[in-house]
Amino acid sequence: MREITFVEALTEAHHEEMERDERVIVMGEDVELAYVFGVTKGLAEKFGRDRVRDTPISELGIVGAGVGAAMAGYRPIVEIMFMDFIMLAMDPLINQAAKLRYMLGGQLSVPLVVRTPGGGGVQYGPTHSQCLEAWFMQIPGIKVAAPSDPADAKGLMCSAIRDDNPVLVVEHKMLYKMKGPVPEGEHVTPFGQAAVKREGGDITLIGVGYQVHNCLAAADELGKEGISAEVVDPRTLAPLDTGTLAESVRKTNRCIIVEEGHLRSGVGSEISAAVQEEAFDYLDAPIGRVAALDAPIPFEPRLEDFVLPNTANVVDAAKKALGVTV
């Protein structure tokens, strides 16, 4: 299969969906030239500046306008340049988009996509490095996707655009340049279906977004010591496919959850609760969680590495669960 980057996969999803449905429009800061991370490349030339438009730096205004355009029958995709800036648009996203359908008695729906790069590893410091997925997966009425490779990036983005609900797509910055196989032509990945990224029998490593790669690297390390780790990626956090996660744990009897958000009330807290509810009798060790330490993400590379989760953290957590001395 041909290999393309995560960014190229997202760009392709945009091109195909905009071709398929003329109600799909794109807005955001510097999207016409795709000037920051490149996802919207070529869209303005191909579809015109009516459908693909630069906006002023007005996150509240543009996400709110996305909600309004969706209420009027369009399918807007709003790019927020860094996930951290979504704080300025929490009202339209959480108070409006997520609730309007419900609050108005089902009279309309809000088919809005907000996509945004999250995560650290690029030394941008505390206000440009956060993974805030946990905040959003808690809210009824909104869906949250966090693809970990190019194929899922394309498939989940296409699903998000076709979904009649508001969807937040979190794209980890470290993934943008990563290459991987992506099927040619239509490729739509349904929401609410976790994927087993590597099979194994001794322990389940559940990874979120970019952290799937720390899990895969940890599985390599563990493999050298004869430990077979299974790596599972939930792919969407809302809806969350607890069934597939629990099924893996029933097989391996051990579970580590790895995310890049903070430990306290994180994605891992929710997954851990769900897994123990569905697979309590099968667990041979407490569920382990690996996450960013509970501090803002510092800029200096050594400090940043220290706060963010890494492969060694995952290996250590896995060995602890297996009762192997580290």
Add this chain to the structure above:
Amino acid sequence: MATRAKKRRSAKPKRLTKKDLNAMYRNMLRIRRFEEKTDEFFMAGRVKGAVHVSIGQEACSVGVCTALNDEDAILTTHRGHGHSIAKGTRMPEMMAELLGKSTGLCKARGGSMHIADISKGHYGAHSIVGANMPMATGMGLAYQLEGSGRVAVVFFGDGASNQGSFHESMNLCAIWKLPVIFFCENNHYAVSYHVERSTSVKDISVRAQGYNAPGVTVDGMDVVAVYEATAEAVRRAREGGGPSLIEAKTYRFFGHSRGDPQFGPYRTKEEVDEWRKRDPLTIAADMLKLTEAQKKAHLKAVDKELNGAIDFAEGSPEATLESALEDVYA
């Protein structure tokens, strides 16, 4: 679509006939009576939650909506019953919503502060102050893209004009020339906070200058003045001229909400009485030279409709508990 837009382009705002004015008076009375009933039901504990009646501000609702077509959109606020009725919202279903019935417009999930009737171009009351302006911007964007000639009107208060969302939305609408009308009902208070204390300018309409858009201040107690200003803004919007800001100076005769008294710590009885002399219904009735008998006939017809709405609402089943879990996702 394109031809439709063209056809509209030549449409001048129509001059009001006596028949139109009569209908406008009737609509204002429908709002007045609905609000009086709502207040009564609230005081009796039958309408729960938060209720903000718009008594005193009827000319704004009716003046604006008379200048709109059915397909045009409005977005309103926590104080939105008047706008809803003026836009043609079905009154029985609206009353059912206030009483929390299953037949309510929002299936008893929205209540007074979230009335919407999409079938009538009413895209919702939005109770987060200022939240409706970005949404109106997006609706205007959609109307511009589809070339339908529709316009979106967003109602908001003097208090809301100090939200960032107002300023971001005005700028977006101005740079993209979107068919959006910002209609500010300056009733002089945000809860207890007087506009002179909250707001840097005397006339909120001057803020339009900062966005290179027209801004006018009108007498919000005069339904014809409101209509004319809106009709001009609508004409401009349909012709691709972009957004307008209209400020209507008005007054709420009742308290801010719930049991907030009509006057109290933040305003005097004299002030309220002074404004009551400029009751928009009286002004319109005088303009029409309505006789007592004619006024009575209006009242009778309005109360008949209102009682029908109440009967419908009261006779409707309660919302089921299961329905509280529906419509979360499409």
